[in-house]
Amino acid sequence: MATQHFDPDTSAAAAPIPPAANKAPGTESYKQRRKWIADRIESLDPEVDYSEIWRLTTCYYVDDMFMNIIYTTGIQNFTLPPAGTILLTNKGRGPIVSRPEDRAYETLRHFWAWFEYGPDSPYVQGSVERVNKVHKSMSRVLPGAFPARDFIYTAGWTCCDVHRLFVGLGLKGFSEKQKAGAHRYWQKLMSYFKDEDGNPIAFPESFDATVQYLEEYEAHEWPRVPTGKVCADALTDQYAHDWFPRGFRWLGRQVILSLQKPRTRAIMNMDEPNPILKPIIRGGIAAFIWMKMNVLADPKLSTPEKARLKGQIKGQHQPAPTEKVSACPYHNRVPLDVATQIPGPAGYVGYKN
Numbered sequence: 001m002a003t004q005h006f007d008p009d010t011s012a013a014a015a016p017i018p019p020a021a022n023k024a025p026g027t028e029s030y031k032q033r034r035k036w037i038a039d040r041i042e043s044l045d046p047e048v049d050y051s052e053i054w055r056l057t058t059c060y061y062v063d064d065m066f067m068n069i070i071y072t073t074g075i076q077n078f079t080l081p082p083a084g085t086i087l088l089t090n091k092g093r094g095p096i097v098s099r100p101e102d103r104a105y106e107t108l109r110h111f112w113a114w115f116e117y118g119p120d121s122p123y124v125q126g127s128v129e130r131v132n133k134v135h136k137s138m139s140r141v142l143p144g145a146f147p148a149r150d151f152i153y154t155a156g157w158t159c160c161d162v163h164r165l166f167v168g169l170g171l172k173g174f175s176e177k178q179k180a181g182a183h184r185y186w187q188k189l190m191s192y193f194k195d196e197d198g199n200p201i202a203f204p205e206s207f208d209a210t211v212q213y214l215e216e217y218e219a220h221e222w223p224r225v226p227t228g229k230v231c232a233d234a235l236t237d238q239y240a241h242d243w244f245p246r247g248f249r250w251l252g253r254q255v256i257l258s259l260q261k262p263r264t265r266a267i268m269n270m271d272e273p274n275p276i277l278k279p280i281i282r283g284g285i286a287a288f289i290w291m292k293m294n295v296l297a298d299p300k301l302s303t304p305e306k307a308r309l310k311g312q313i314k315g316q317h318q319p320a321p322t323e324k325v326s327a328c329p330y331h332n333r334v335p336l337d338v339a340t341q342i343p344g345p346a347g348y349v350g351y352k353n
Helices: 037-042 050-058 064-078 082-092 100-117 122-141 148-168 176-190 207-219 226-243 249-259 262-267 277-294 303-309
Strands: none
Touching (some): 037 050, 037 176, 064 148, 064 303, 100 122, 100 226, 148 176, 176 207, 207 262
């Protein structure tokens, strides 16, 4: 599998700050039609306008609740390798168990920043640098916990899984323009990530190649460990607690169980969804998404813009913490080929686990 790698621009501002908010969001001429988002996306060039394509694909249709679903189901997949759950749970002391809401916000603040402003923003580059430093610090606790293969999977999952979810629900997935823009966006963003040894990380050569990587990664026989269930259940409970009132949190848990992949549920020792509720939940979510995409008027404001206008700069929408982006001594290293990072029957080729 061929790969491409983009060198990050290290001349970004020394202290990245969030860009100024649009002074009059929603007034752009192209937003005045009832259904405008799909047309706008199709008018853009994915090689140039990848950030806007990704922003239109996510920030307008994804609300805070759905973003929490992305976080919950995503982390449950990102931690299929046992090291992830061992670190995050930390014998019951890890924030994913002891401070689940705060831990969710820590990640979601970065997600919203990345989704809204894109990889060319110094603010986003500073946010990614902060994540790099956090991972570097955590790798001292458990060396080998952040190999390139897991970064590729995490970024690839975030790039492709909304598409995969929509298709799995019987809906239309990303258009070819969205696929190209999403791939180019995450390929560029990945140029700012480093593995725990400071190595740059490659990314698959196309959207379809990324999906192939995800499928091969998920098909691997990951060991099942007790911390997998602890981590997965803590994530599920955080979503249910935040979005469902007391007495209905069981339904929130069923939402996550119904949307999560069967193989992930098995590896993480999660419960199975109720066989009666599962088709109802999936069908209801599919109907709601179809209505938003095909019938209801497209929103003129993105979810972050709505939060700013309401003065709700808290929780998910707090500014993402950043670090100074500086020239890295590993900057000129050639990243390991993506194909060497796919775990297979013979072990982790190209990576010493």
